[in-house]
Amino acid sequence: MITLILAFIAFTATTNAQIITWLSSCPDVQLKANFDRTKYLGQWYDMEHFPAYFQKGRCSSAHYSMRDDGRIKVNNTQIMPDGTSDSVIGYLQKNAINNEPACLEVRFSEWQPRGYYLVLDTDYVNYSVVYSCTNLYVGKFELLWILSRRRTLAVGYLEHIHDLLDSYGIDTTRIEVEYCDSGELGYCHQSSKFFNC
Numbered sequence: 001m002i003t004l005i006l007a008f009i010a011f012t013a014t015t016n017a018q019i020i021t022w023l024s025s026c027p028d029v030q031l032k033a034n035f036d037r038t039k040y041l042g043q044w045y046d047m048e049h050f051p052a053y054f055q056k057g058r059c060s061s062a063h064y065s066m067r068d069d070g071r072i073k074v075n076n077t078q079i080m081p082d083g084t085s086d087s088v089i090g091y092l093q094k095n096a097i098n099n100e101p102a103c104l105e106v107r108f109s110e111w112q113p114r115g116y117y118l119v120l121d122t123d124y125v126n127y128s129v130v131y132s133c134t135n136l137y138v139g140k141f142e143l144l145w146i147l148s149r150r151r152t153l154a155v156g157y158l159e160h161i162h163d164l165l166d167s168y169g170i171d172t173t174r175i176e177v178e179y180c181d182s183g184e185l186g187y188c189h190q191s192s193k194f195f196n197c
């Protein structure tokens with residue numbers, strides 16, 4: 001137990017931009033019922049998220065396509081602070097323990113542990129809400145992405161999604177809006193409530 005706590009403290013010290021909540025455990029969430037992975041494939045743009053140490057750039061997007069082995073290829077792209085484009089390739093697969101089709105795992109290399117990729121809600125054509133939470137015995141580590149099929153997302157969807165997250169006790173005050181101004185790739189929220197454009 002002591003080793004675990006020390007490992008956890010070391011982890012939090014090296015990764016400052018993370019949502020870690022001490023003495024708290026992961027909430028019970030409902031996943032998207034009858035999740036259809038085929039309808040989910042294609043391009044998604046990051047609108048809002050929890051800070052993550054591996055997401056240092058801006059204008060992030062994800063592209064999902066089917067692989068021959070039945071896993072889903074993930075291509076995450078972002079524009080780095082120096083202006084270059086950076087892509088990381090990984091895959092999504094079904095979680096072996098949980099039966100629900102929306103309970104997925106994502107992996108970017110054989111050396112990296114699998115991370116949960118839970119689809120809380122999506123309508124496949126406008127928005128998706130992806131959540132990941134790991135219990136670390138003395139706290140929890142959370143990731144969240146609100147994705148859109150376009151470079152904008154209508155405020156009605158954002159409100160629906162924030163209400164859903166609030167209902168699970170997921171702290172929406174810690175959400176960051178993905179920065180990508182209209183001069184760059186041309187996306188922003190459609191309401192000044194979330195983003196001024």
Ligand SMILES: *[C@@H]1O[C@H](CO)[C@@H](O)[C@H](O)[C@H]1NC(C)=O
Nearest residue numbers: 063075076077085087088089
């Ligand atoms: C990933 O996506 C980027 C941006 O669309 C593209 O330039 C790159 O070729 C893709 N990489 C792979 C391996 O599919």
Ligand SMILES: *[C@@H]1O[C@H](CO)[C@@H](O)[C@H](O)[C@H]1NC(C)=O
Nearest residue numbers: 125126127149153154156157
């Ligand atoms: C949702 O997506 C559909 C299909 O692309 C589109 O016709 C519709 O305008 C979108 N709704 C909003 C409010 O953006």
